[in-house]
Amino acid sequence: MDMPDTTDVIELDGVEKVFDVRRRAGRMRREKHRVRAVDGISFRVAPGEMVGYIGPNGAGKSTTIKMLTGILTPSAGRLRVAGIDPARERTRLARRIGVVFGQRTTLWWDLPLRDSYRLMHRMYRVPDRRFRENLDRCVELLDLAELLEVPVRQLSLGQRMRGDIAAALLHDPEVLYLDEPTIGLDVVSKAKVRGFLRDLNAEAGTTVLLTTHDLTDIEQLCRRVMVIDHGRLMYDGELGGLHGVAESERTLVVDLAREMPPLTTGLARTVRVEGPRQWLAFPASQSAAPLVAAVAEKYPVVDLSVREPDIEAVIAKMYAEGPAGE
Ligand SMILES: Nc1ncnc2c1ncn2[C@@H]1O[C@H](COP(=O)(O)OP(=O)(O)OP(=O)(O)O)[C@@H](O)[C@H]1O
Numbered sequence: 001m002d003m004p005d006t007t008d009v010i011e012l013d014g015v016e017k018v019f020d021v022r023r024r025a026g027r028m029r030r031e032k033h034r035v036r037a038v039d040g041i042s043f044r045v046a047p048g049e050m051v052g053y054i055g056p057n058g059a060g061k062s063t064t065i066k067m068l069t070g071i072l073t074p075s076a077g078r079l080r081v082a083g084i085d086p087a088r089e090r091t092r093l094a095r096r097i098g099v100v101f102g103q104r105t106t107l108w109w110d111l112p113l114r115d116s117y118r119l120m121h122r123m124y125r126v127p128d129r130r131f132r133e134n135l136d137r138c139v140e141l142l143d144l145a146e147l148l149e150v151p152v153r154q155l156s157l158g159q160r161m162r163g164d165i166a167a168a169l170l171h172d173p174e175v176l177y178l179d180e181p182t183i184g185l186d187v188v189s190k191a192k193v194r195g196f197l198r199d200l201n202a203e204a205g206t207t208v209l210l211t212t213h214d215l216t217d218i219e220q221l222c223r224r225v226m227v228i229d230h231g232r233l234m235y236d237g238e239l240g241g242l243h244g245v246a247e248s249e250r251t252l253v254v255d256l257a258r259e260m261p262p263l264t265t266g267l268a269r270t271v272r273v274e275g276p277r278q279w280l281a282f283p284a285s286q287s288a289a290p291l292v293a294a295v296a297e298k299y300p301v302v303d304l305s306v307r308e309p310d311i312e313a314v315i316a317k318m319y320a321e322g323p324a325g326e
Pocket residue numbers: 019020021035036037055056057058059060061062063064
């Protein structure tokens with residue numbers, strides 16, 4: 001007889017979320033319309049895993065995370081986090097999970113960071129000693145010492161993000177949901193955040209579910225990735241198993257002094273021309289340096305930047321070639 005596997009920290013079985021929306025249909029009429037935001041998803045996450053949860057805009061990622069925190073109740077299916085039904089016991093679950101939304105802060109805008117943390121200390125009823133230890137650790141590893149007395153509204157985006165990550169960890173959650181934790185951050189801040197998350201996962205064994213549009217986040221942090229689209233799980237496996245990841249392309253964006261015909265270097269394909277700006281695609285596995293040198297030598301260049309492949313591009317390619325591992 002199969003025994004249910006109770007060691008998994010996140011369990012979803014046939015989870016659905018349907019929204020009833022009213023849409024304008026003509027001048028007066030409104031039509032009822034059903035949106036299947038999550039359409040029968042099943043997966044399990046073991047303690048200590050760090051899993052990427054990716055998909056195009058509107059795929060159903062945020063809706064899934066909201067159900068996992070208990071903010072939304074599933075329309076059908078079974079869902080458990082740390083053995084708890086999130087929608088039924090949201091408050092009890094809140095002590096076991098941490099959530100970071102890159103697009104908005106859970107900190108108090110007008111308060112210094114330290115005061116936000118004090119409020120959370122009381123809200124989550126964290127034992128004093130534990131709180132102090134966690135805070136000290138986050139302050140050290142996230143470089144927050146100089147920022148504790150600064151009101152949140154005066155922090156840069158990268159500083160605020162680090163502050164938010166610390167806030168999500170002060171009560172020792174077993175599970176951390178991260179929704180776009182590196183969005184809008186510069187290269188240095190991204191590296192800091194990624195390094196911290198890697199250490200947290202390795203040392204504290206915190207289970208992490210990571211939603212991002214940045215493929216590098218996934219490459220550097222997650223061995224396992226789940227792809228969702230139109231509310232369905234399209235892929236669950238290693239990142240390398242996704243078609244298109246290895247052979248994806250980076251883009252060199254070139255601003256020229258004037259409009260020119262498509263550039264020819266022999267090292268890249270010119271995929272787009274708009275006025276004096278041109279987009280050159282080259283294999284992601286190759287260094288950009290020879291291409292940059294060739295372009296700069298041959299053409300009147302005003303500015304250059306390299307764009308990394310993003311998840312949307314990889315997923316588009318996956319659909320073009322059919323999902324891997326099926
Ligand atoms: N409260 C709601 N009422 C009606 N429809 C909703 C609601 N929330 C989400 N949806 C719809 O459900 C679908 C999935 O949305 P969701 O926000 O989960 O996608 P997402 O994968 O997080 O996208 P993004 O990457 O843009 O954040 C979309 O079609 C969205 O319009």
